Amino acid sequence: MIKNYLKIAWRNLIKNKVFTLANIIGLSSAFAVAILLVMTALFELSFDSFHENKASVYQLYLSNQTPRGTEIGTSNPVPLAPALMDEVSGIKRAVRRVSEDALVTFNNKELNLDAEYVDPSFFEIFTFPALLGNTESPLPDKNSVSLSEESAQKIFGSTDNVIGKTLSLKIGKEERPFTVASILQNSPANSSIDFDIVIPFENHPEYETDKDRWDSQFLPIFIQLDKGVSVAQFEENTVPFTELHYQGGIESDIRDGAVPDANGKYKQFHLMPISNMHFATYKSGVAIVNRTFPYMILGIAFVIIFIVSANFINMSIALSEKRLKEIGMRKTLGAVKKQLFIQFWMESLFVFGISLVLGLVASNMLLQPFKTLFNTKASFADVAQPNVIFLFGIAIFCITLVAGGYPALLMSKLSTLRALKGKLDLGKNRLRNSLIVLQFTIAIILISGTLVLHGQIEFMRNKDLGYNKEQVVSIPLNGKKDSYRVVELLRNELKGNPDILNVSGADNNLGKGRDGSLSSSMMGFDFEGRGVVTNTITVDYDYAKTLDLELVAGRMFDRNYAADSLSLVINESMAKQLGKEDPLAVSIPMDDSTAYSVVGVVKDYNFQEMSREIRPLTLFMNKDWDLYYAYVKIAPKNVAKSFEAIETAWEKVEPQAEFLGSFLDENVDRTFRREKTMTTIVTSGSILGILLSCIGLFAISMLVVAQRTKEIGVRKVVGASVSSVALLLTKDFLKLVGLAFIIATPIAWYFLNEWLQNYASHVALSPLFFVAAGLTACWIAFITVGSRTLKAASANPVRSLRDE
Template sequence: MLKNYLTIGFRNLRKHRFYSFINIAGLAIGLAACLIMVLFVMSELSYDRHFKNAERIQRVNCEIKFGSTNAKLATVSAALPERLSENFPEIESSVRIVRRWGPVLVNRNDGERFKETEMVWADSSFFKVFSIPVLHGDANRALAEPNQIAISRKMAEKYFPEGNAVGQSLFLDDENYQVTVVFENFPVNTHVHFEAILPMANLEESRSSILIGGAGFNTYLLLKEGTDAKKLETKFPEIVKKYVAPQLAGIAGSDFSFEKFLKDGNTWTYSLTPLTDIHLHSNLTDELEPSGSITYVYLFSGIALLILVAACINFMNLSTARSANRAKEVGMRKVMGSLRPHLVRQFMMESLLLMLFSVAIALVLAQLFIPVFNDLALKKISIPFYDPAFYAILFLSTLVVGVSAGLYPSFFLSAFKPVDVLKGKLSQGARSGAIRSVLVVFQFLVSIFLITATIAINRQLTFIHQKKLGFEKEQVIVVKEAYLLGNRIRAFKEEMMNNSFIKSGSISGYLPVTGTWRGGDTFWKEGTVSSGNKVDDMLHLEVWNIDHDYLRTLQMEIKEGRGFSSEFASDSISIILNEEAVKKFGFGKNALGQRISRITGRKPDGTPDPTQLTTWTIIGVVKDFHFSPMKTMIKPLAFQLRQSTGNIIFRFQGQNTAAVIEAVQQTWSKFVPDQPLLYSFLDQDFEKMYESETRLATVFGLFAGLAIMIACLGLFALTAFMTEQRTREIGIRKVLGASVTNIVVLISREFSKLILISFIISIPFAWYAISRWLESYSYKTEIGWMVYAVSGIIAAIIALFTIGYQSIKAAIANPVNSLKNE
């Protein structure tokens, strides 16, 4: 029987090649897209689960809110882990990780210099908490001494290709470090990536005993077996009350009350995030690496499912539409004794055959397009051909999708009554069908939804690029790692300023793009706490150290007062605020000449001393500018006239880019010939802030194209079949005087109605999804009715072109050919 089913199935595939091709192509495209999305989702969900103790590792977070300060941090102060371990026996171990700019490494053997940026400082307990395999050396003794370093296998092969790196030396900025451990490269699916680990003891700030400042340590706790992390978290207020409150009182004075501090709406809390939740469920300040988003996982999962459903709909539509062609076959089989279950199995076998061909083609398509997707999404997913579980899942998926797609057509076709079929009552039944219309509506609903989302995302990106930023990012070259110039940094800048292409230049590590230096502190209006200020009056400011030429080079607008000038010696104790800082301080239009203070001294125990203050005079107010992604509001910021040697920026004449690059390279080689030059352009650095949005727009556009392609494949085949069924009707209409236009309108009218219904239904879904997505932006574009109208028009035009080809083909056919046998 099975052989008979297969024989008939192959015969029908060959007999109806066109419709078989449409079905297989649509299913293959849908399955390939679905497979890529499933691999992406599996990769996202697998983050950090490979660590042996992943379920017992928790990261400590900190939320601080008082006055105008509101910070949600993925880091804590250096002293907190020790305090937690002293008070809670549930903690087995802890490790602090600090990411800094990596120094230049020098291979002892040949002296060649390389720039390494993937470096961190960590406690010696790192390998106890994170079970990364150690290839060489003793993990228990790694990082125990200040001059030790642990490196990855990739780094060991790079610097010591001749053999074991353990015991060898590397120079970091001319300081000798001994390699004690070589560990396996970190896998892709982890939020912890670096090539070298230095001892935490090397950082002076790691020995600080204060809890109310110096945050910047990503801290992970390894809990003992059976510990309830949520229950442990409820005990953290004890730590705040025991250690944080006294240090706050040390600043605010003896009349400080922590209970009143909390009652006034202020917050100082510590919380835990499971290691396996960090990548998808955490997006705090100072994340060790940029996080993913569970929203994107849900989004791409939904898109994959919708595209697969759209592909299955093609199969169902064509199978039921072609019912008239199979009706006589069903009738004759039933008359000859076939039972309905036999017919169902026959049609299910044909469905599974189509599915098998589609799966084979889908695997090829997925393999071809995964590299493209990886480039778009910055992922490294691949098809696990060597994993037996993959084939088991593939087989089950093929069976489920094949049965699901073929179930309705099988029961629909097998339900025909022999008497009705043989009397010809079903000959015209293929023209209509409410279910088929619903399925077509669903296909185009998905397509219009994805097109609308793609347009909306691109509108937001355009808004970001066109919005006035408060500074000019074009024609600015950034020379990075400028501190490598040492005390010759100013000479380098002056020599570059002699170039006729250079308009201005500035030295500062602080730039209005992510990935550059950041710093901040808490200020009061002039005076000490004892003179009347309260903790609530504190304002946390971003503090950037700049030189005299910074504002001019970035073309920032000074709203009031002036910028820093070498003509005023007093500028060393002057400060410039942005408009948001002036607003938060409540200075209004009288900011110039006002004075603000902050604590700059320490008590013997290391806590801030409120009697040791430094006060600055406000000499200027700069117009607000965006220095963070537009998902966040502009924060209060202050400029100080201080040395900061992270970068040198030069504004140049736009038409001389190549000449400027060459001049920078030559001058750099002249000053530091043994150091590699790193440079970028400020507008390119700005674009990197929105890489995720750009990738999302591209992926949405790609899958919107796939959805509309699948929908149009089905529509093309349906139209072809409908015109085939109505050939004689069209011939008669033409003989009676119908024009080509009349015929085209006649055939297109039914499908046009369905597309219009799809558009109307899709609008509320698209509006809701876009509105929710835009909620994450503090600065966003307006999505007007035109966006929805354009998406509907695009879908309609594509669909009408698809229908139009077959309609015109039928309309211009010679009616004699269709009527000569009547």
């Protein structure tokens, strides 16, 4: 029986080659893309899920009620973790970690590695297994380090016989020997914590000076709760602790006009589950877990499958009318509803089966280009999970059930006589029209999203950031030499080059450099009886000149002023926060014995990510604080030659250190890489969605034209023009696209407007975006349907009237 069903299914598919090919091409393409998208989304959603203790481990953060409103802080003081362990019940473990670069030397070979300074309990909280060496305690003492497999290969050439070897690390301004105690498995691709080397926290350059200071906050802390202790219990247990250790800060905030939260607290510790850490953002004083990106990818995959399934269902229903006589004969010979249903369902399964195999082959071929294009480390292992395969199987079962079952249900309700006459009243094709409207609604939403995303990226790319990003190269200072000495040596090396205009340095990068760093520093102090908070940057001479910052008052740091180590340059936002009519007359006491004078005010510029508002900023020039980046400004001509000159100079100044220079506009582009990836995915989804919708629309238009062949002949005989006949056949489809536009526009506007609120400055949400999306959809639909209807309208009416 099954063999007979398959044989009939094959004959029917061969008989309707155009529709079979359209379905297989559409389904195969959709399956291939959906598999890759689902793979990427599941990889993103799996971040930090490999930790065995993930159910009981949290990142600590503090909500602060300040005069400026609620602020969230994840940076904590050094003594906080041990104090929590001693004074707060319900905590099993507390671990500090700081991510920094570490310069490692072995046999005159220098490497900059991603380092984690951690407490020993780090390996008891997080699952980063040791493969070699001390597997029970990867960091047995203060002078030991752990290396990842990859970094061990870089340093020693292999992982064999490296346990016990000594290497040198630059800690602060001194080099110290460390012993390799263990080799760790490389951190998984879906880990928020990524490292090459792990170093005991006591070796951090700021540990000794800050181990008893509560006002120096620079590290995240992770907490593992005791079994049975809830997050709410922990937060309640920390209330007395917070009121004791943060008493001074609370009193200052109350003095300055801070308002308590709903629970009457001014400072409160909270916990963020580590499974949410990758998706956490802290905005407007609220911790937000935002999984928009992976869910959007899943949504696009679902949309693509839906569009192609709607095509399949529509074509199955439309083709069923051509098989009425076959159904009538089978019913005459005794076929029952169940047999008709199985026959139609078997044909659907047959097409889906072929398409799924082709889709798997295509997705495998596209895997590497896809991973490169979307910058993902996802793999087929992310989708080859039993629950994912089960859900995918259920989806195919349901789709084929509808595609095969609905036509079979229609046929089985017909009397044998009506079936043999070949007449089927499908009413007003409500299901077909509804599916077409839904398809184009989705397509218009995706096109609108594509246009707005492209608009926002161009807006960010072309926005005036307040500094010269096209002509300035930033270079991480990743060598052994003193940072100020390196900047001075670069100046001297490049002095005679007419294309090199200025050289300076700072302790932070603008944008995200090739070293992947993106950091900022903040400090607070009392000024005239109230608290002031500012971002800080340590800079070298010629900083403003190199970046083309606009000076609105006073001066920048100058070599002719010996006291500039006790001077400040602030931005306009900081001047506004100080509230003085003449900010140059301000003297700020940074501690009990030292006061700094404001000597200049620069115009506000984007020193942080573009999604943030420009905040108060204070520039220091204190040579006790290191620089981490050099900036070189070049002339607009001979850009490539100038870059080569900078690299050559670097190799002379720091011959052992890798050159990681990049233009600031490249750095800025890296800060919105996620937006670019999102735009690429939405654009690809839009194109594919439109193409799949057009395949279905083209096939449906062929059937409609075939059903109205005699009508076309009659109209032409009585004098109808080709254009009027073509318009008559096309306008019904264009009405559906117009209805889709009306439905899609408010939906797209709402979601895109919500997304744009994540940016302090963004493109205006113009109606033109949506009009352009609607017109694009209408134009594509008109071309798709019109090409077929025009051909039918141009046919000889005699041939049309002969058709039966």
